[in-house]
Amino acid sequence: MTISNIARIVSLSKVSKSVCFIPKESYSSYVKYAEHKPLEKIRNIGISAHIDSGKTTLTERVLFYTGRIDRMHEVKGKDNVGAVMDSMELERQRGITIQSAATYTIWKEHNINIIDTPGHVDFTVEVERALRVLDGAVLVLCAVGGVQSQTLTVNRQMKRYNVPCLAFINKLDRLAANPERVLKQMRSKMKHNAAFLHLPIGLEKECKGIIDLVDEKAMYFDGDYGDIVRLEDIPVDRRAEVKDRRHELIEHLSNVDEKLGEMFLEEKVPDVQEVRRAIRRTTLNRTFTPVLLGTALKNKGVQPLLDAVLDYLPHPGEVENTAIIGERKGADGKTVILDPTRDGSKPFVGLAFKLEMSKFGQLTYLRCYQGMLKRGEYIYNARTSKKVKISRLVRMHSNNMEEVNEVLSGDIFALFGVDCASGDTFINDAKLQLSMESIHVPDPVVSMSIKPKNNKDRDNFSKAVARFTKEDPTFQFRYDGDNKETLVSGMGELHLEIYAQRMEREYNCPVELGKPKVAFRETMMSPCKFDYLHKKQSGGAGQYARVTGIMEPLPPDQNTLLEFNDETVGTNIPKQFVPGVERGFLDSCLKGNLSGHKVSGVKFRLQDGAHHIVDSSELSFFLAAKGAVREVFEEGAWQILEPIMFVEVTMPEEFHGTVIGQLNKRGGIITGTEGGDGWTSIYAEVPLNNMFGYAGELRSMTQGKGEFSMEYSRYSPCLPDVQEKLIRSYQEEMGLLPEQKKKKN
Known part of the structure; x- marks a missing residue:
């Protein structure tokens, strides 16, 4: 926190009483972040969404408004700086998030730990391990794209780990923005009991602010950076709509909340606090999803989202976390509920959820679920029983580290020099024999041959492979003795391409990637x-x-x-x-x-x-x-199975027929279409073997306007001609064809 930034805050706080700004108290305590706050004043949240929905831009705004950073930068900014959370050079160059990044900040006397996750399906394990250790999440949706394939994947992951979430419909300023359509998709595709907490004041270029349905106030975001929140009465021409929408919100809440349901039946009108408490209860139970609106790029709607995180998402004490007793020693495997109280009286239990190599050695990200950990103490790996001394404890702000002396239950932190695997449990008492449920890791679906271009780089190649396979469990490396080649497997072409580029940039080891090999099964x-x-x-x-x-x-x-x-x-x-x-x-x-x-x-x-x-x-x-x-x-009798991918293609309506024809050519089965506002989405199931090179083809068919995403759906028997081709090529490789046998004889 710089002196100039504090001065800017103090001067802005002197504006008229109708202006709401970040409380000055937050900044006085900001420097004392290491001071431990009560459990109720801690939030661990993740920001997840489909690719290009604005997660990193939103995180940048959150950090700016909470005073964590002095200036905002764009993901693909003209100043060549890039967003704070995209610390890797490749991320800034491509304008996508590749690795999840952790940070922490303060808003209204609450500590908020944030993990910004990638949106691309190839990096889905980053989302998995973030959601495993978080208490709540913000699901970001694009006001134009709506619910897309990766949104559904993230939704499944939240369900797997029982994570309560808020929905934030972003990009209200974009052409063809339609939050109404997105809400309908949330209800139909994701089966969420969702309702608006906000209404937009204008869309696209006319987006001026939002109307808060709970407080029944209009909110405008003034100043160069939207940092002055002005509250006004609702415009007269919108009051009837606001009344209807508020009634709809209360109706959705009443269906899943007993207290509000009784009031609804008695035709009593709940006050603001009763509505807030009902939203919080139902959000924590995952029976209701509050939907907020805004546009992060134009600095509108971010502060109300931060307030909603404090009001409606759980603190660590409201989430039940369990550990298994005695699993390591083959005992009965009973579960015990961990105690999140922050007085440090309970034994320490933490889960390593992410590994990263830095210039100081292996950096291990952990979440503390119980007890306290101090610098200089010893901890044990529950899986290997290895004893480790804690020499450094750090909190992460993207790729910057800040030293701390101790961490308590609910904190997210990092350690150096701990040799472990992702998903390992750490305890400070070897007699405890506790282990937490590990992280779900999806199987890789694409394999490619890989080799260094120069033989002299083999040492660097080995180091790079050892590091990346340890950091990312979905990136796998093996030697195929039959084909005499080394293979890397991952979640998609982009996944493997990114690691090939990182080998060249970080290890000065250019590599050659061969043709992708699909993971067929028999x-x-x-x-x-x-x-x-x-x-x-x-x-x-x-x-x-x-x-x-x-x-x-x-x-x-x-x-x-x-x-x-x-x-x-x-x-x-x-x-x-x-x-x-x-x-x-x-x-x-x-x-x-x-x-x-x-x-x-x-x-x-x-x-x-x-x-x-x-x-x-x-x-x-x-x-x-x-x-x-x-x-x-x-x-x-045997047959070959091939991976079938769920593919979603979004493009302007005029290319609808061409794209469907091309998907049919690739052996796809169209499962549904959806359109509106000049854009169409096509949903199909296509064999992965037929999807290579589709990105370039789609761009040329749609004049560069089409986008597609795919994720693994299931394994299914492949067509007879594909099976014959695979069998023949294998027999040819092994020298088993009749003509090859004749030559040998």
Whole structure:
């Protein structure tokens, strides 16, 4: 906080009484941020949305109005500075958020920890791990784009972690802005019980401010930066509309809140405080979603959003967090509710949710769920039992670090020099044996070959791969011994492209990416019995194992899983050898017989077998299971599955027919269309294998106006011609084609 900024605040606070501004008290305590506030005065929130909905711009405004930064910069600004939360050079260059960034600020004596997350589906794990540790969220929607594919993904993630949210419809100043349509989409597509808390005063170029339906006041945002909030009476011509909309809001609340429901039935008119309390109760229960309006770029509606965060989103004490007792030692795995009180009397429990390499070493982001942690203390990793001394405790403001001496329950902070994985639990008492539920990590869907352009860069290449795979669990690296190439897998082409660019920029290691490889799967079409005897005798102790049972396909909704069932009765197969059979089955499923891809959607039912008192071992049964699977590969009916993507294309109406025709050519099935105000959205399911290169094609078809996004939907059997092509190319690689065999002979 600079002296000039404080002077600006003090001078602005002397404006007439109709002006509301940030309380001066916030700034006097701002310097003392490290002072621990009561639990009720803490908010941990995330800002999530579809790509290009204005999350980072909104965060920039929040930091400016709360005095955290002195100047606002645009995501793709002309001054080449870029937004504070986009600290990576690539983010500023591309104008997108790649990594989630944490910061903290103060608004009206409340500490607010904020995590700005990426909107692109390729970086969805950043959203996953942010929502895992947050108490509330702001779901940003574009007033033109509305509910888009990634909005639905974020909504599912919020539901998975039971995170209450506010909706903020941004970009009211954009051409074709229509918040009414967005609200209808929230109700129909996302199944939210949602209602406006604000109404716009003008749209597009005429956007002047908003009307608050709770307080029944018109709000205008004056000053060069919209930092002076002027409250006025509602314009006469809007009063009838405001009355109807307020009635609609109370009706939606009454449907899910008993207290307000009783008042509604008795035809009593609730006062402002009763409405506020009802909104808070229903938001915390996830039965109601308040919808606020504004335009972050034009500095309108951000301060009321901050007030709503304090009024309607939970503090850490209102969220129930649990840990599992004794899971690490194989005990009963009972759950215990963590105590978030900030007096430091309870043992420390924290969750590592994000890893990042910095010039000082590995930076580990943690959320403290219980107790207190001080610099110099020791903590234990609940998974590995390793003991670590805390030498530095820091709070993050984007890529800047600020040292603190202690953290309490509800705080988000970072540590140096802690070797751990994302999702590890830390405790300060080794006897506790507590572990928290880890973070859901989606499977990668695209693989590409990768190699450094120069052999001399191999050391740097290894360092880069080791760092990035540790930081991002959806970025995976492996060596394919059959194709003699190294492969990287990720959530999409952009995901892998970004990491290739980071290797060149940060490690001076230019790399070549090969053609994307789709993660096909192989599965069974019908059950197949097996009875396999593995017998080997060459003097001394031999090998003997027999396995009998059946392999069968799992239901279509489980076709990405593998299941092993031990149905043996008696001692024909001693129980100590059963894990060997399971390992043999899983090992064989790493590579199928048709195309060399992984096997999934199969259940292995071990029903009987035989063993030898001397010659049987776990290895014998491991090899017998592999032989049984090999037998089923040859005798059973198999098919190849391919990933199907949910694709959403948005473009001007005149290109509707062309785009549908092109999606049909790519093997897509149109599942729905939606239009209005000259724009159309097409929803389709398309095989991922057919989607490569679509971005350039869509731009050329729609004169650069079309946009599309896609996310993984499910695995489905591929077409016969695709299957034949995959089988033939695999046989060609392995030298198994008849003409290749003739040449060898």
